[in-house]
Amino acid sequence: MGDSGDQGLIGKIGPIGGKGDKGYTGLPGLAGGKGKTGSFCDCGRYRKVVGQMDVNVARLKSSLKFVKNVIAGIRETDEKFYYIVKEERNYRDALTQCRIRGGTLAMPKDQATNTLIADYILDMGLFRVFIGINDIEKEKQFMYTDNTPLQIYSSWRDGEPNDASGYEDCVEMLSTGVWNDVECHLTIYFVCEFLKTKT
Ligand code: GN1
Numbered sequence: 001m002g003d004s005g006d007q008g009l010i011g012k013i014g015p016i017g018g019k020g021d022k023g024y025t026g027l028p029g030l031a032g033g034k035g036k037t038g039s040f041c042d043c044g045r046y047r048k049v050v051g052q053m054d055v056n057v058a059r060l061k062s063s064l065k066f067v068k069n070v071i072a073g074i075r076e077t078d079e080k081f082y083y084i085v086k087e088e089r090n091y092r093d094a095l096t097q098c099r100i101r102g103g104t105l106a107m108p109k110d111q112a113t114n115t116l117i118a119d120y121i122l123d124m125g126l127f128r129v130f131i132g133i134n135d136i137e138k139e140k141q142f143m144y145t146d147n148t149p150l151q152i153y154s155s156w157r158d159g160e161p162n163d164a165s166g167y168e169d170c171v172e173m174l175s176t177g178v179w180n181d182v183e184c185h186l187t188i189y190f191v192c193e194f195l196k197t198k199t
């Protein structure tokens with residue numbers, strides 16, 4: 001028994017398709033040789049084993065969901081996992097920490113992703129986290145950490161980015177989902193993203 005209406009393996013070994021049209025009668029064949037010693041499929045037993053596997057897979061999925069969402073507290077979309085690291089780091093070290101874990105700082109590139117991260121920050125009872133956007137290379141040319149420039153989508157708070165102090169080149173997201181440029185040496189929590197591997 002799988003989740004989301006999935007029939008599971010036991011369903012997949014059931015009868016296949018309906019009957020086709022009757023074919024033409026063939027020519028008489030040659031006489032066959034001596035057959036091998038007979039054996040028979042103990043299908044009932046195999047069905048039971050496969051059925052038990054389905055139950056175990058469902059249990060594992062359920063445990064994994066609990067560990068991911070409750071214990072680790074991660075968020076996910078079809079393509080990516082998001083994880084808020086509750087360690088205060090400056091932007092550079094935050095990026096390194098995400099990379100060490102096999103990801104990068106989160107790069108909200110659309111409203112849906114931005115909202116998911118914002119809700120995550122809020123649910124964790126936090127106020128601000130670093131995200132993977134900066135204008136370190138060239139002032140006012142904000143880039144994602146994958147070296148692509150900001151596209152049409154952005155979520156700047158009113159009046160931001162303002163480069164207050166003259167060297168605010170890194171970006172934080174607040175729990176309301178708005179972005180603000182801040183100094184890169186600020187040490188705050190941060191949110192990483194990880195690409196799901198397609199199987
Ligand atoms: C904060 O605290 P203040 O006003 O100097 C913020 C800036 C914002 C500004 C908006 C470290 O600066 O990035 O642009 O508010 N700096 C920090 O009013 O949060």
Ligand code: CA
Nearest residue numbers: 135163168169
């Ligand atoms: Ca700047």
Ligand code: CA
Nearest residue numbers: 162163180181
């Ligand atoms: Ca600012």
